[in-house]
Structure formats: C-alpha cells, structure tokens
Amino acid sequence: MVKATERLGNYLTAYGEVLAQGEKREPVWLRQLREDAWSRFDAKGFPTTHDEDWRFTNIAALARMPFRRAPQGNAGLTAKDLERFRFAGAACQMVFVNGRFAPTLSELGNLPKGLEVCPLARALDCGAGGWAPEGCAPEGIEQHLGRYADVRRDVFAALNTALWEDGAYLRFRRGAIIEQPVHLLYVSAGAGSEIMTHPRNLVVAEEASQVAVVEDYVSIGDEAAFSNAVTELAAGQNAVVSHYLIERENFAATNVSTLRVEQARGTNIASHSILLGGGLVRNNVHPVLAGEGAECLINGLFVGAGRQHLDNYMMVEHAQPQGGSRQFYNGILTDSARGVFHGRIIVHKDAQKTDAKQTNRNLLLSDNARIDTKPQLEIHADDVKCTHGATIGQIEEEQLFYLRARGLDEKSARNLLLYAFAAECLDRMKEPAAREFAENLIRARLADLSRGAVAATAIEAAEENVQSWEEVG
Amino acid sequence: MALLEIEDLHASVDGHEILKGVNLTMNAGEVHSIMGPNGSGKSTLAQVLARRETYEVTRGKVLFDGKDLLEMKPEDAACQGVFMAFQYPVEIPGIGNAYFLRSAMNAVRKYHGQDELDAMDFLPLYKERLKLLEMDEKLMNRSVNEGFSGGEKKRNEILQLAMLEPKLAILDETDSGLDIDALRIVAQGVNAMRSPERGFLVITHYQRLLDYITTDFVHVLVDGKIARSGGPELALELEEKGYGWAETEAGISA
Numbered sequence: 099m100v101k102a103t104e105r106l107g108n109y110l111t112a113y114g115e116v117l118a119q120g121e122k123r124e125p126v127w128l129r130q131l132r133e134d135a136w137s138r139f140d141a142k143g144f145p146t147t148h149d150e151d152w153r154f155t156n157i158a159a160l161a162r163m164p165f166r167r168a169p170q171g172n173a174g175l176t177a178k179d180l181e182r183f184r185f186a187g188a189a190c191q192m193v194f195v196n197g198r199f200a201p202t203l204s205e206l207g208n209l210p211k212g213l214e215v216c217p218l219a220r221a222l223d224c225g226a227g228g229w230a231p232e233g234c235a236p237e238g239i240e241q242h243l244g245r246y247a248d249v250r251r252d253v254f255a256a257l258n259t260a261l262w263e264d265g266a267y268l269r270f271r272r273g274a275i276i277e278q279p280v281h282l283l284y285v286s287a288g289a290g291s292e293i294m295t296h297p298r299n300l301v302v303a304e305e306a307s308q309v310a311v312v313e314d315y316v317s318i319g320d321e322a323a324f325s326n327a328v329t330e331l332a333a334g335q336n337a338v339v340s341h342y343l344i345e346r347e348n349f350a351a352t353n354v355s356t357l358r359v360e361q362a363r364g365t366n367i368a369s370h371s372i373l374l375g376g377g378l379v380r381n382n383v384h385p386v387l388a389g390e391g392a393e394c395l396i397n398g399l400f401v402g403a404g405r406q407h408l409d410n411y412m413m414v415e416h417a418q419p420q421g422g423s424r425q426f427y428n429g430i431l432t433d434s435a436r437g438v439f440h441g442r443i444i445v446h447k448d449a450q451k452t453d454a455k456q457t458n459r460n461l462l463l464s465d466n467a468r469i470d471t472k473p474q475l476e477i478h479a480d481d482v483k484c485t486h487g488a489t490i491g492q493i494e495e496e497q498l499f500y501l502r503a504r505g506l507d508e509k510s511a512r513n514l515l516l517y518a519f520a521a522e523c524l525d526r527m528k529e530p531a532a533r534e535f536a537e538n539l540i541r542a543r544l545a546d547l548s549r550g551a552v553a554a555t556a557i558e559a560a561e562e563n564v565q566s567w568e569e570v571g
Numbered sequence: 572m573a574l575l576e577i578e579d580l581h582a583s584v585d586g587h588e589i590l591k592g593v594n595l596t597m598n599a600g601e602v603h604s605i606m607g608p609n610g611s612g613k614s615t616l617a618q619v620l621a622r623r624e625t626y627e628v629t630r631g632k633v634l635f636d637g638k639d640l641l642e643m644k645p646e647d648a649a650c651q652g653v654f655m656a657f658q659y660p661v662e663i664p665g666i667g668n669a670y671f672l673r674s675a676m677n678a679v680r681k682y683h684g685q686d687e688l689d690a691m692d693f694l695p696l697y698k699e700r701l702k703l704l705e706m707d708e709k710l711m712n713r714s715v716n717e718g719f720s721g722g723e724k725k726r727n728e729i730l731q732l733a734m735l736e737p738k739l740a741i742l743d744e745t746d747s748g749l750d751i752d753a754l755r756i757v758a759q760g761v762n763a764m765r766s767p768e769r770g771f772l773v774i775t776h777y778q779r780l781l782d783y784i785t786t787d788f789v790h791v792l793v794d795g796k797i798a799r800s801g802g803p804e805l806a807l808e809l810e811e812k813g814y815g816w817a818e819t820e821a822g823i824s825a
Contacts, residue, residue: 495625500661502645503621503654504675504731505682511646514674518665518714525665 106143108164109257112294115167116261123223131244135259138249145253154438154470155380155409160352165294165324167263168196173288175318177203180285183316187531189278190215195285197295197325198264212274212307218243218298219264239267243300246330246358252382254354258328262298265327270307272334279310279342279532286316286323286347297327301341305334305362310529312342315353315376322350322377329357335389336364342532346375346539349404356382363389363418370527371398372536373408374543384413387421387449396425399523401543402435402467409438412456416449416482425456428523430516431467432547441486442474449479456486461493461519513548520544572637574599574770575620575739580631582612582619588629589615591795597788599738600767604781605774606806607792608814613774614658616792617743620772621655622648636738649675650682652738656728656745663715668727669697671715672734679735700733704760722753729760740764741772746780758783778810791817 113136120129144161145152172195180203184191189210193203199217206215221239249256266282284297303309315325325347333339345353353376359367369383385394400408408431414423429437439458460469473486493515501511520540527533575597582590589612597603607613619626620633622645633640635653643651663671677687701708704726716724725745732740742761746754761771761784773784781789781803789805790797791814798817799805809817 496661497663499623499645500657500663501671501675503623503649503657504671504735505646505649505678506674507646507678508644510674510678514666514671515663518663521665 106161108166109139109261112167112261116263119263125222125240127240128222128243132260135249135256138256139253139260142253142256151411151440154440155378155407157378160324160378163292163322163324165292168198168293168295170198171195172200172203175200175203175285175287179318180283183283183285183314185281185312185531185535187278187534188281188312189213189276191281191283192217192266193283193285194264194297195287196293196323197284197297210274210276210278212271213276213280213309214269214271215280216267217264218267218300221267238269238302239300242302242330242332244330246332246360246386247328247356248358248384252356254326254380254382255328255356255358258296258298258326258356261296262328263296265298265300267299268301268311270303270309270337272304272306274304274307274309276307276309277529279312279340279529281312281314284313284315284325284327285318286321286325286351287318288321291321292324293321294324294326297325299327299329301329301331301339303331303333303337303339306336307334308338310340310342310532312344312532312535313355314344315347315355317347317351320348320350322352323347324352325354327353327355329355331357331359331367333359333361333365333367335362337362338366340368340370340527340529340532342527342536343369343371343381344536344539345371345373345379345381348375349377349406351376352378354380354382357384359385359394361385361387361389361392361394364391365389366393368395368397368526368528370523370532370536371400371410372523372539373398373400373402373410374539376406376408378407380409380411382411382413384415385423386415386417387423388417390418391420392418393422394424395526396423396427397523397526398427399520399540400427400429400437401520401540401547402429402431402437403433403547404435405433406435408435409440411438411440411442413442413444414454416443416445416452416454418448419450419452421449422453423455425458426523426526427458428519429458429460429469430463430520430547431460431469432463434464434466436467437469439469439471439488440474441472443476443484443486445477445479445482445484447478450481452479452482452484454482454484458488459519460488460490461516462490463492509548513544516544516548517541573597573634574636575772576634578632580616580619580633581629582615583627583629584615584625589795590619592631593792593795593797595790595797597770597772599770601788602765602771602773602784602786603788603790604786604806605772605790605792606776606778606809608818609776611792612795613792614743617655617658617741617772617774620648620653620741621645646678650679653741654732654735654737654739655741655743656725656732658743658745658747660716660724660728662717662719664717666715667712668715669693669711672697672731675731676734697734700730703733703763704730705756706730721748722750725749725753725757726760729757733760733764736764738768739770739772741774743774744776745773746775746777754780755783778806781806793818
C-alpha cells in the first residue's frame, strides 16, 4: 500500500519542520500526540467521496495542491490593516497572522477577572518567543489538549494535531461570568500562494462559568490559503458557553474547521456558525453530551454564491440521560454554489430521555445552486425523542406578492425576505455584541448578493414561480 | 372622473377563464359591495385589481384614477393608492410588523418623492391606529402575521389600511372566519377610514358585514359577471332568497 505521504510529500516536509521547531521544548506527551496523529494521517491520507462523511465534498483538488507552512512574521500587517475586522464590545482580541500569534496586532489590555488568555504555543513554551503572558496557567493543558478531537475518525483533525504551531488557549475560571466575547481573529495575508495553517485552540470553561468566544477567519488579498483549524472546548459542570464561527475569507480560500465540545453535566452550549466566505469550506461541529442533563444548540447560516462549496457536518453525541440538542441550519445558495448539511445524531445506550431536534432549511435562488441535506440518526437507547426535517425551496411567491402589494418594489421585497430567512439564526444568539457583529456581516453579504449575480438568477427563479418546499428524509 | 372604471374585464388563471366580462364604475367616497356564491370570481377580481401576476387579463380595461391599472405592477398600484386586504394574510417570519409597515409606508412616500418617516414620526400614528383596532402593542415586535389568530390577521390587514391610507381599499372577504366581536372591530376600523376621497370595494359572501358597514351599492357576481346591481336592499334580498335566486335571475343556473 502506498503511504499517503509518498503522494503528499509537502505535508511530510511540514511535519519534519514542526518537529524540529519543537524539539527539546515540547513536552513528551505532546510529541506523542503529534506522532500518533501523523501516523494516522500517513496511513489514511485524505478522504475521497467514497467515504460516507465526505460523499458530497470532493477534496481531490485540495489534496493535490502543494501547500506549505507560512514564513514567520506578520506579513507586514499593521493595526490599521485590521481595523475593519475588529468588533466593538469584545473583551479582548487575539490576532493570528498565517497561523501564528501576532502580539503587536492583538488587544489584550484589561482582561476581565477570571479570564486567562494565552497563545497555545507560548503556554506550552514551544518557543513562540518574545511575549510572556501574565497570569497564564498552562498546568491544565495536558488533561485537555488532544483528548477530545478524534484523530482516528477525522483525518483533518489528525493533520492539525500533527502540524499545529499556534492557536488560542483560553481558560475561564470557575464561576467567571464574562459578558463580552473573546475575539480570535485568524488572518491569512501576504505570504504568497498555497500557504497552509493549522490553528489549534483550547478553550477550558470551568464549572459554572459563562462565556462567549468568537472564531473569525478573514483574508487580506486574494491568495489561496488553506486553513485547517481544530478547537477543543471543554465545558465544566453547568458552564454556559457560546461559540461563534465566522468564515469570511476570500473565495480562493479553503477552510476546514472543527469544533469539538466536551460537555459535562448541566452544561449549556451554543455553537453558532456563519459561513459567508471561503471557496471550499467544511464546518465540523461535534459536541459530546458526556454529562447528564447537558443541553446544546447548534445554529448556523451559510450563504453561498459563485462556485462556493459550503459543507456543514454536524455530529451530536448524546452519551448520558436527559440531554437536549437542537440544530437549526439555514442555507441560501445562488449561482453555482453548493451546500451540504449532514446532521448526524448519535444517542448512546445510556442516554435515555434524550430530546434531539434537527432542522435544515434552504433557499435556492438559481437553477444551478445545489444543496445536499442528509439527516442521520443512530439511536441505541429506547426512551428518546428525535426529530429531523429539511426543506428546500425558493422565495415564496405569496410572501413576495404580499410585500409588493404594500408598495415594496420587487428587489427590496426579495432582499427583505432573504434577510428575514437569514435572520432566524440571529434570533438564537444571546450575546448582543456578537449578535450585532454577525448581523452586520450578514446584511453586508446579502447586499453583495443582490448587487451581484444574484439579481439575474433570482428573477429567473421568480419567473418559474415554483413554490414547492420539498420534504427530505 | 370615476375612481375606478372596470370595463368588460376578462381574466383567467392557468388558462381557465374566471372573469367573463365584469363592468363596474365607482366614485371616490362610495362603498360598493360585491357579493356572490363561492367560485363566482370575487377574489379573482380583487387579485386582478391588486395586480397579482398569476391572473392573466385576457380582455377589457381598468382605469384607476384615470390611469391604466392593468399596466401597473403590484407595487406601482399600491403606491398609486390601491390597497387589498388579503383574504388569507401571509405570514412572514423574521420581519417585524412595525418594521414591515414602516418600510411599506416609506416605499409609498419615496414613490411620491416624499421624505421617509423615521421611527419617531411613525410610532405615534401606529399606536393610535393599534388602539382603533383594539390590537395589542406587543404585536409590533412580532413577525408579520406569524402566530396570529384569524381575527388578529384580519385586524392587521385593516391596520395596514389605516396606516397606508389608500384611495381604493379592497376588502377580500375580510369578514370570513371572524366572530362577531372581531367583525365589529374590523368594521369600526373601516368606518373610521371612510372619507370623500376614498372608495371601498367590499367583497363578501355574507350580508352580515353590511350590518356594520353601510354600503352604497351592491353587485352580485355570478359566474364571472355582474348579474345584478342595486342598493343595500339587494343584500337583504340575497340573504333571504340565497344565491340560487340571483343565478336563476341571471339565467345561468340550471
């Protein structure tokens, strides 16, 4: 059998460089994690569309691209370049340029009490150098890092574990209530083409803390970068955590991001994903309700135009009784964009009285747009409630006529309906600052859609006058 | 000049002819009622006047305020002053009532080159109209018609009418499905909006709405044509004798 790395030599090179860079600094357990993960990737290689989890997303082209690690440094970026990406009301902002922490571009002043923020490499003393965080307590990292992300099942998680160089380490102390979100900004910029980064984040929300984290991916320039991020979020008993993923990179970018949440008893977790940018995006959300009475909300919006491909892979595991999960994903696709919603719910034998719900609604605004939506329920307990549903449709003619009959011109009416469809996901966001931030981004994206190619294709759809909402699954 | 002149109007949906030559003239300040059995074309007439594109006009003409209504898109008709209260008001999740109504008013104002209303201009009027229709202010922040009862939806239509102040108000079976209290409130809203500049076309299946809204003329629509026209007494006669009588009179029924 040909090993993956015989074909994927660029990854082997990167792996060698990362190992050399961490030599003598990285703890033994971390090197073991890397080695295990690497051998997994080496044996398995990238998935193909024969793999059920990747049936609707072909990454053959991605696998062929000779991605390499980014050079060190800030790519000449200044604070001014990032101005437009910041958001008001964040507790602090960590900026990563091409996968590495950029202290001079970050804003970490006056951290609220109970919040510890540190670049992960620095926390493990991997030699990011030059910046010594105050009050950062890395002692808990070993018990969490790499314990949740599944390198056996998920090749991208394996690749990330082998190759990560930096990311955010956030620790929210027991009982801390941090009302303002922590903003993590990942910038790909100015490093030439075919740069890959593997950001690795660890968020530890201790017992009864209440916090929000925003992961935000942007690009400056139009180079084709590949970002493969993994975030492990460990939520202690009764912790309340909101996680936001915002993908707004350029349309040449590939972004694979994996959120793995470990939920202790009584935790309440919300995952909000807003996919607006990126050419090829895979959004993995995988909470495990490992304690009794845990709740999770998985909320998302994906908006695709041109040839964007936005794949959402949800996997909710109920491992203990009395858990609840609700999934709501709305997709808007136009031009030749393609969306995927794969909603898998696994209810383990002990997870009695589980209540799991899943809804995926999609608007297709052009003939060539396409959505594949696939619910997948695996239920091993006998006293559970699981529901799922998916709809695919166009803008409803009745609603459009109602608005026009009150005086709104067709374009405004259509925009308003699109916005209303998108805004359903905003209603589920609890943090006002993050919600407003997301709202502005969504509004801007929809305005772009209606200015661009969407105008022509949307009118086509209206002329067809099709109102059928197809029930799937 | 008449407010509305309908001449030999023929309209079809999916190639099936429903209106087969409707003639009707109304002046500003008048209330005309259109009555008729189910399937006679009452709602089709309303939808054609509101310019719904699914209804194809095959013959005839309609002048609104002297202008060719059939040339207008729905939004143009609305901005020119045609308002139809929907028989089945549409739910629009995600758009708040107040926001929707202000957007509609501003669309009309923009059409006429007027400045847009801001929230401060809008709210006092909105609150006053809500009171007229005995509607809860909490409805303002809810999505358009979402989760509304049948009666609330119909009242919301009249609320929109009261805010948009059209020249021609078409009520498409606004009374159907309403209990007597809701009917009274809806009628009260309509009566408050009566004015010498405004015409009402009240489409109804039953006479009882006309106990609350005084009508000037009654037209009986049978099989796509106006079979009889008369004063309010015609409604009473219909109530007593049923539509079978009008159909026989029109010589259509078997």
